[in-house]
């Protein structure tokens with residue numbers, strides 16, 4: 107079975123279904139550092155900690171490059187020593203399988 111990070115991202119279209127909440131635990135098992143923020147638009151969220159701003163910025167750019175390669179983009183908050191990454195799919199206002207895959211790919215960068 108391919109790991110989340112190894113799976114292909116689907117191009118997400120308007121009207122695509124969100125991942126049902128009952129499926130979240132299986133997917134989150136591969137993303138132990140991530141949490142799901144429930145709200146108007148549910149999202150996956152993780153804070154990455156670094157030694158300084160330069161490292162935080164370098165990681166930010168790495169995440170940006172992965173996002174650009176897939177045409178799927180996170181919310182990134184870059185601070186001295188910290189980067190907050192949130193993944194959700196704007197088109198469907200919630201979590202698509204692609205968001206879980208992109209979170210797994212984000213973990214591979216550290």
Ligand SMILES: C[C@H](O)[C@H](O)[C@H]1CNC2=NC(N)=NC(=O)C2=N1
Nearest residue numbers: 177178179180194195196197198
């Ligand atoms: C036109 C462009 O491909 C789309 O707007 C993409 C860009 N990146 C995206 N990123 C995320 N997270 N959700 C989207 O719905 C989305 N749509």
